[in-house]
Amino acid sequence: xxxxxxxxxxxxxxxxxxxxxxxxxxxxxxxxxxxxxxxxxxxxxxxxxxxxxxxxxxxxxxxxxxxxxxxxxxxxxxxxxxxxxxxxxxxxxxxxxxxxxxxxxxxxxxxxxxxxxxxxxxxxxxxxxxxxxxxxxxxxxxxxxxxxxxxxxxxxxxxxxxxxxxxxxxxxxxxxxxxxxxxxxxxxxxxxxxxxxxxxxxxxxxxxxxxxxxxxxxxxxxxxxxxxxxxxxxxxxxxxxxxxxxxxxxxxxxxxxxxxxxxxxxxxxxxxxxxxxxxxxxxxxxxxxxxxxxxxxxxxxxxxxxxxxxxxxxx
Amino acid sequence: xxxxxxxxxxxxxxxxxxxxxxxxxxxxxxxxxxxxxxxxxxxxxxxxxxxxxxxxxxxxxxxx
Numbered sequence: 075x076x077x078x079x080x081x082x083x084x085x086x087x088x089x090x091x092x093x094x095x096x097x098x099x100x101x102x103x104x105x106x107x108x109x110x111x112x113x114x115x116x117x118x119x120x121x122x123x124x125x126x127x128x129x130x131x132x133x134x135x136x137x138x139x140x141x142x143x144x145x146x147x148x149x150x151x152x153x154x155x156x157x158x159x160x161x162x163x164x165x166x167x168x169x170x171x172x173x174x175x176x177x178x179x180x181x182x183x184x185x186x187x188x189x190x191x192x193x194x195x196x197x198x199x200x201x202x203x204x205x206x207x208x209x210x211x212x213x214x215x216x217x218x219x220x221x222x223x224x225x226x227x228x229x230x231x232x233x234x235x236x237x238x239x240x241x242x243x244x245x246x247x248x249x250x251x252x253x254x255x256x257x258x259x260x261x262x263x264x265x266x267x268x269x270x271x272x273x274x275x276x277x278x279x280x281x282x283x284x285x286x287x288x289x290x291x292x293x294x295x296x297x298x299x300x301x302x303x304x305x306x307x308x309x310x311x312x313x314x315x316x317x318x319x320x321x322x323x324x325x326x327x328x329x330x331x332x333x334x335x336x337x338x339x340x341x342x343x344x345x346x347x348x349x350x351x352x353x354x355x356x357x358x359x360x361x362x363x364x365x366x367x368x369x370x371x372x373x374x375x376x377x378x379x380x381x382x383x384x385x386x387x388x389x
Numbered sequence: 390x391x392x393x394x395x396x397x398x399x400x401x402x403x404x405x406x407x408x409x410x411x412x413x414x415x416x417x418x419x420x421x422x423x424x425x426x427x428x429x430x431x432x433x434x435x436x437x438x439x440x441x442x443x444x445x446x447x448x449x450x451x452x453x
Contacts (some may be wrong), residue, residue: 155430164429168421200390367433371420374413377447381406 123369130363137356150363160364163339163347169254169345170261170329171322173316173345177262182269183311189270190277200274207267215331218260220331222246247333257329261322269314276310277303310387318377320372344368393441412439 082091096105130150134143154160173236185203189196206214221229222245246256280302288298326345329335335342335350342350348368352361396404416436419428 131438151433155433156426158426161426161429164421165423167424171421370437370440371417371432374416374436377440377443378410378413381410 084126096300114348126362126365130366132359134359134362135356136352136358143359146359149256150360151367154364154367159189159339160344160347163342163344166325166339166341167343170257170325170341171319173255173258174265175318177363178266178269178318179311179315181262182266182305182314183273185266185270186273189274203270204267205267206264209264211264211328212331214260214264215328218256218263218308219247219332224248224255238252242256248337250337250340253333253337258340260332261325261328264328265318265321272310272314272317273307276307277379280306286304309382312382313379316375316382320375320379323372323375398451402446402451405449406443409439409443409446412436412442417419422435 092154129143131145131147132143133146133150135141165297189200210256221227224230224245227241229246230244234241234243245251284302288302293301317366324345325343326349328334329341329343330346333341335346339347344364345368348361348364351357353362393404393407397408413436416432416439419435420429423442440449
């Protein structure tokens with residue numbers, strides 16, 4: 075069957091092309107197939123990266139193309155790394171990262187633990203829990219904006235139902251104190267299922283005989299949890315933490331839809347700030363240096379992520 | 390601890406990767422901490438050193 079297909083393919087090749095190809099080695103043919111991908115990779119990833127590094131040492135402004143950019147050395151990096159406003163943006167990002175990861179790990183692991191017990195309807199509940207993850211961040215941002223409305227939003231109504239008081243007495247997106255928490259809540263709602271799925275994979279990879287051996291040794295359920303479950307799920311949890319950490323460090327769409335970085339700059343994460351510098355203030359050289367700083371940070375985290383991934387694979 | 394130091398001296402991949410990972414994590418922490426501005430200022434160079442070190446040491450020989 076395969077042979078005849080190969081013959082048919084060989085016959086279908088025009089003789090001129092067949093003659094040309096016959097002269098190539100296997101290595102050359104492999105390069106011909108790989109070349110378009112390498113070319114695209116160079117054009118889309120490597121070239122812009124090198125150009126951004128080059129621009130980061132200049133005072134180039136993309137809205138003044140006829141002005142010759144000047145080489146200013148490390149001045150852009152110096153300005154960024156001594157700017158207390160950018161430091162505040164980093165702290166807003168850190169607040170967002172810390173709380174989203176903490177909540178997602180705790181809730182995700184708890185949900186995975188419950189789902190792993192295989193109760194009646196557990197498959198149905200898994201599907202329901204996983205649904206938010208499948209939505210577009212722009213859609214999620216828009217509908218949570220409605221949910222957070224102080225007058226008609228469901229969120230304020232539910233909170234005041236339990237705590238008492240007026241539903242319109244607080245504004246999640248308009249308050250300086252509450253806005254950072256509003257983005258944490260939405261991201262946790264959206265991405266906890268992802269952490270749950272990774273934890274579930276970890277829990278399902280633990281062989282039953284280990285628990286059976288622990289039962290024989292009369293280990294309590296709590297002891298089994300801390301000496302078997304947690305250590306064996308830990309690499310998976312680490313993977314989830316790193317993956318969510320890298321993703322949330324680059325968070326843009328969800329927060330732009332929800333708060334647009336406001337009120338003031340309380341929810342202005344680094345990626346939003348970078349976009350403002352590059353495409354609103356048109357400080358291209360400065361924004362390039364900013365992008366390189368973020369790139370090195372994400373690249374460093376990604377290196378740790380790959381290492382953790384290899385550890386999980388070794389298991 | 391001695392195994393770790395021996396690994397560093399014998400240029401083994403494992404301990405050097407651990408060291409590079411610690412430097413990267415320190416750099417990321419310095420970038421986002423709310424305590425001292427100089428920590429933020431020197432965070433980039435710390436992360437860069439850790440990342441370049443990670444790339445280099447990942448080509449070292451495996452642990453025996």
